[in-house]
Amino acid sequence: MHKKENLVVIVGPTAVGKTALSLTLAQHFNGEIISGDSMQVYRQMDIGTAKATEEERSLIPHYMIDIMEPDEEFSVAIFQAKARQLISEINHRGKLPFIVGGTGLYIQSVTHSYQFSEADQDPELRDRLQLFADTEGVEALHRRLREHDPITADRLHPNDVRRVIRAIEIYELTGKRMSDHQHQAAYSPYNLKIIGLTMERSKLYERVNHRVDLMIEAGLVEEVRQLLDLGYSPDLLAMQGLGYKELIPYLYGEITLDKAISDIKQRTRHFAKRQLTWFRRMPEISWYDLTEPESHEQVFQTITCEMEGMFPFSQNI
Known part of the structure; x- marks a missing residue:
């Protein structure tokens, strides 16, 4: 062993x-x-x-x-x-x-x-999500994540915009939550x-x-x-x-x-x-x-x- x-x-x-x-x-x-x-x-x-x-x-x-x-x-x-x-x-x-x-x-x-997830990246989607955060606020972006993946939302602070965006991106691209990908x-x-x-x-x-x-x-x-x-x-x-x-x-x-x-x-x-x-x-x-x-x-x-x-x-x- x-x-x-x-x-x-x-x-x-x-x-x-x-x-x-x-x-x-x-x-x-x-x-x-x-x-x-x-x-x-x-x-x-x-x-x-x-x-x-x-x-x-x-x-x-x-x-x-x-x-x-x-x-x-x-x-x-x-x-x-x-x-x-x-x-x-x-x-x-x-x-x-x-x-x-x-x-x-x-x-x-x-x-x-x-x-960790190896999901593909979508620069255009990231740009849209960043614009959403800039115009609507980081709390609104965080609420959007919570709708799909409350487990990851609990883990990430709203100010951690980069990781919040990544979590949303994984869901949008794969239909699965980041918490599903992280074993x-x-x-x-x-x-x-x-x-x-x-x-x-x-x-x-x-x-x-x-x-x-x-x-x-x-x-x-x-x-x-x-x-x-x-x-x-x-x-x-x-x-x-x-x-x-x-x-x-x-x-x-x-x-x-x-x-x-x-x-x-x-x-x-x-x-x-x-x-x-x-x-x-x-x-x-x-x-x-x-x-x-x-x-x-x-x-x-x-x-x-x-x-x-x-x-x-x-x-x-």
Whole structure:
């Protein structure tokens, strides 16, 4: 029987503490980290995507960071293929691969072997759907998807126009829903440990607000200004990311900086709530509460004991 490759996944809402735990566990278990965040792949988008710092990356090798330009197309299928290859390479080096991030579909595509549609593309149909979104609004486009494919509509945010259009396109071309094309294995192909981090909601929202303040102090406004100065369109999917989309109207003189910051905080809080909703649907996740700072060491010890039983040859002893 073919031996399954090892894989550890750390998930949870933004600002909950995934990065700190991943560094500690990766050092203890001789691991290497694959970013499971759909925005960290983009170069020149560092502050708003909360990438691991250069110092953190010097401690533990990190992958799937800074591999695309902001105007290059990136998809869950690309992520799946690249992550699978990295997992095999890390295992073959005798290391333990960790996927760390909050983009649920990207992570689940790897842990449970989603198979994606190969339906043809219709540029003319895409143009019509984009025009519909531009004239009627993204919510109207999203409602159009929901009429045919409520499962995919639940998964995609209305602002993710490119993927909403793709889902409608698949239905129009094949008569089948995107959710029909995406098959998920009942069991993971990996020897898998999924760690879910959670926190009492008011405490999490405090951390979200504080993180946004720190990003502003670190120069997020200048980061967005530089992207615009380099000619990247505000309509790019990358520029719709948290912290980028909200600052563009400020840089165009349409709103105040206080309003932009308030919008970032509110949208990030809503995003954190959606992340938790997504991950709660994954029954394999073992959940750990980080609400109380004094409990963090005990959480680490508990996870370590559980992992030592699963990955006895990956410990850095």
